[in-house]
Amino acid sequence: LLTQSPATLSASPGETATLSCRASQSVSDDLAWYQQKPGQAPRLLIYAASIRATGIPARISGRGSGTEFTLTISGLQSEDFAVYYCQQYNVWPTWTFGQGTKVDFK
Amino acid sequence: QVHLQESGPGLVKASETMSLTCSVSGDSIRSYYWSWIRQPAGKGLEWLGRIYSSGTTDYNPSLKSRINMSVDTSKGHIYLKLTSVSAADTATYYCARYYSGTYFEYWGQGILVTVSS
Numbered sequence: 001l002l003t004q005s006p007a008t009l010s011a012s013p014g015e016t017a018t019l020s021c022r023a024s025q026s027v028s029d030d031l032a033w034y035q036q037k038p039g040q041a042p043r044l045l046i047y048a049a050s051i052r053a054t055g056i057p058a059r060i061s062g063r064g065s066g067t068e069f070t071l072t073i074s075g076l077q078s079e080d081f082a083v084y085y086c087q088q089y090n091v092w093p094t095w096t097f098g099q100g101t102k103v104d105f106k
Numbered sequence: 107q108v109h110l111q112e113s114g115p116g117l118v119k120a121s122e123t124m125s126l127t128c129s130v131s132g133d134s135i136r137s138y139y140w141s142w143i144r145q146p147a148g149k150g151l152e153w154l155g156r157i158y159s160s161g162t163t164d165y166n167p168s169l170k171s172r173i174n175m176s177v178d179t180s181k182g183h184i185y186l187k188l189t190s191v192s193a194a195d196t197a198t199y200y201c202a203r204y205y206s207g208t209y210f211e212y213w214g215q216g217i218l219v220t221v222s223s
Contacts, residue, residue, distance in 0.1 A: 030208065032208075032209035032210070034210075040215075041200055041213035041214065041215055041216050042151065042200075042210070042213055043213070044209060044210060044211055047205070047208070047209045053211070085150065085151055087151075087209065087210070089207075089208040089209055095141075095153045095156075096153065097150055097151040097152075097153070098150070099150045100150050100151075
């Protein structure tokens with residue numbers, strides 16, 4: 001089970017947003033982060049807890065291992081206001097997602 | 107560039123079977139895992155199951171008795187069937203490609219399926 005916090009994060013452009021994802025048991029570094037904008041499919045941002053997917057800017061970073069993970073977005077830009085999901089791919093029999101964190105304008 | 111496109115009826119009657127198709131272009135289906143994921147409006151993502159290009163499947167235990175996935179590598183299609191649908195199955199359904207059976211690197215745009223009573 002993945003628990004994301006906070007449910008909603010209110011921030012202003014230029015600020016830094018830090019999102020948390022906690023696993024109920026160790027998932028090693030088998031964790032990915034996705035961004036989803038309204039009406040769109042999720043987009044892969046980070047895999048293996050800290051590796052940016054192709055085309056993802058350096059201001060988006062992930063870290064953590066075991067049960068505690070964070071996604072940090074530095075210098076928030078307008079296109080960063082979205083919902084973010086974490087996903088684990090370590091514990092079988094299902095791949096599970098967190099419930100999401102919405103980053104909205106303060 | 108890999109492109110995934112879901113298709114199928116947008117409206118299904120309760121108790122009937124929902125059938126969706128994911129059409130893959132830009133790469134072969136072979137040697138990859140493919141998955142279906144759904145999302146009720148305003149809610150989170152639920153993994154439904156996965157299929158390897160050989161046809162081997164794994165399903166979410168919560169749906170195991172109602173779900174079936176199949177693949178046609180010659181057509182580049184992945185199929186989802188969900189039987190005995192109810193209002194709780196109303197959602198946007200996405201197909202996605204795994205990287206080595208781990209995270210989802212490519213997603214379709216999704217198709218909204220509404221179950222009517």
